[in-house]
Amino acid sequence: xxxxxxxxxxxxxxxxxxxxxxxxxxxxxxxxxxxxxxxxxxxxxxxxxxxxxxxxxxxxxxxxxxxxxxxxxxxxxxxxxxxxxxxxxxxxxxxxxxxxxxxxxxxxxxxxxxxxxxxxxxxxxxxxxxxxxxxxxxxxxxxxxxxxxxxxxxxxxxxxxxxxxxxxxxxxxxxxxxxxxxxxxxxxxxxxxxxxxxxxxxxxxxxxxxxxxxxxxxxxxxxxxxxxxxxxxxxxxxxxxxxxxxxxxxxxxxxxxxxxxxxxxxxxxx
Amino acid sequence: xxxxxxxxxxxxxxxxxxxxxxxxxxxxxxxxxxxxxxxxxxxxxxxxxxxxxxxxxxxxxxxxxxxxxxxxxxxxxxxxxxxxxxxxxxxxxxxxxxxxxxxxxxxxxxxxxxxxxxxxxxxxxxxxxxxxxxxxxxxxxxxxxxxxxxxxxxxxxxxxxxxxxxxxxxxxxxxxxxxxxxxxxxxxxxxxxxxxxxxxxxxxxxxxxxxxxxxxxxxx
Numbered sequence: 001x002x003x004x005x006x007x008x009x010x011x012x013x014x015x016x017x018x019x020x021x022x023x024x025x026x027x028x029x030x031x032x033x034x035x036x037x038x039x040x041x042x043x044x045x046x047x048x049x050x051x052x053x054x055x056x057x058x059x060x061x062x063x064x065x066x067x068x069x070x071x072x073x074x075x076x077x078x079x080x081x082x083x084x085x086x087x088x089x090x091x092x093x094x095x096x097x098x099x100x101x102x103x104x105x106x107x108x109x110x111x112x113x114x115x116x117x118x119x120x121x122x123x124x125x126x127x128x129x130x131x132x133x134x135x136x137x138x139x140x141x142x143x144x145x146x147x148x149x150x151x152x153x154x155x156x157x158x159x160x161x162x163x164x165x166x167x168x169x170x171x172x173x174x175x176x177x178x179x180x181x182x183x184x185x186x187x188x189x190x191x192x193x194x195x196x197x198x199x200x201x202x203x204x205x206x207x208x209x210x211x212x213x214x215x216x217x218x219x220x221x222x223x224x225x226x227x228x229x230x231x232x233x234x235x236x237x238x239x240x241x242x243x244x245x246x247x248x249x250x251x252x253x254x255x256x257x258x259x260x261x262x263x264x265x266x267x268x269x270x
Numbered sequence: 271x272x273x274x275x276x277x278x279x280x281x282x283x284x285x286x287x288x289x290x291x292x293x294x295x296x297x298x299x300x301x302x303x304x305x306x307x308x309x310x311x312x313x314x315x316x317x318x319x320x321x322x323x324x325x326x327x328x329x330x331x332x333x334x335x336x337x338x339x340x341x342x343x344x345x346x347x348x349x350x351x352x353x354x355x356x357x358x359x360x361x362x363x364x365x366x367x368x369x370x371x372x373x374x375x376x377x378x379x380x381x382x383x384x385x386x387x388x389x390x391x392x393x394x395x396x397x398x399x400x401x402x403x404x405x406x407x408x409x410x411x412x413x414x415x416x417x418x419x420x421x422x423x424x425x426x427x428x429x430x431x432x433x434x435x436x437x438x439x440x441x442x443x444x445x446x447x448x449x450x451x452x453x454x455x456x457x458x459x460x461x462x463x464x465x466x467x468x469x470x471x472x473x474x475x476x477x478x479x480x481x482x483x484x485x486x487x488x489x490x
Contacts, residue, residue, distance in 0.1 A: 061320040063343040064336045128396040137395040153361030153403030176437040223337040228356040
């Protein structure tokens with residue numbers, strides 16, 4: 001591990017890390033000599049400044065695995081309103097969640113139930129294989145929330161464009177369907193494409209398996225899914241993790257999300 | 271009236287299409303059963319759009335790990351050599367033509383291979399998930415479905431009336447009554463469920479079926 005980052009006592013570095021000058025010979029990446037101000041004691045504190053009208057990405061795929069459940073519950077308690085939620089799925093709500101996982105779980109449904117959301121952007125607002133009783137589907141049918149339905153791969157790529165500073169991309173997905181309506185079309189090498197635009201957000205709520213104190217993240221199995229690309233696409237990324245470890249404890253070769261994309265970390269042991 | 275094939279049998283017939291070494295994505299519902307139906311002498315790499323390649327069969331209750339799920343929210347089992355990646359990488363694989371076969375469910379399929387599998391009347395809030403990306407990107411699209419609705423209305427039609435997933439994408443349809451190939455000349459009827467005749471199946475189909483010269487009973 002190199003020692004080439006220059007830190008000054010009490011001053012914030014460009015990475016948002018508050019560092020102390022180390023005694024000679026001590027590796028400043030390990031242990032208490034590095035104090036990251038990214039670490040929050042609770043999910044409630046981590047979501048406290050989410051404001052009315054904010055656009056929020058919610059990670060995971062849709063069901064339990066990879067869903068930032070504790071941050072979602074904290075946001076429901078915090079009460080911010082008129083939110084735009086960007087997520088792969090609209091959530092099934094606690095009642096239907098028992099059909100997916102014994103005992104059930106909370107998902108974005110709780111935000112819809114609370115009347116906190118005015119718009120949803122995602123690929124599966126409601127599951128066709130479930131009864132039409134998810135909170136989002138009920139509110140949509142009552143005309144109380146707007147939905148923008150996006151093919152799942154297009155959603156992932158719009159996030160990646162938002163993360164990577166691109167103005168959009170051309171995809172063949174959606175040609176000949178309702179998805180192409182109102183969008184610019186272009187023929188490239190004889191194939192039709194439609195222009196899709198980037199997505200960004202004020203906040204991303206994501207779930208990872210482990211974070212180090214800098215905010216480097218690793219995930220567990222299919223709980224990775226939309227989390228890394230959302231972490232990169234929001235102004236403020238808030239992550240809940242099973243385990244927080246000192247910097248240097250994650251193998252640099254397997255870190256999936258580099259720490260510069262992560263602003264706040266909450267450890268929620270499983 | 272003869273019996274219709276069950277979901278397991280339809281999935282087993284679909285799994286027969288998987289060649290050794292192929293990369294296969296299984297859609298929501300009945301297609302997911304194919305993961306349990308791979309013969310021991312074949313290697314098939316199952317890809318899932320939530321970011322997984324090379325998973326095994328569906329998990330039993332004892333094996334369930336809710337951070338190891340397929341795109342239908344079903345826990346699956348790990349296999350040696352499997353790997354994980356994020357959603358953006360998963361769809362690079364899909365749109366980029368790296369998936370050999372996808373098995374999807376459908377509400378309707380047209381005689382031209384148009385697919386409608388995500389929206390239906392009365393459910394405007396359901397979405398297409400990864401279906402459009404898979405239908406556009408995979409090399410071969412197999413549809414497993416019930417031949418008719420519960421009320422006997424044909425799901426195989428001359429023109430889809432439900433919202434489209436993609437046009438001209440399906441190459442093979444496997445139902446509880448028959449196996450049909452989509453050709454330039456329409457629907458080629460290749461196999462029939464045991465006991466069923468061409469006129470009986472035609473009567474439950476909303477498009478013209480052309481019996482193949484080697485039309486036979488479904489083999490599993």
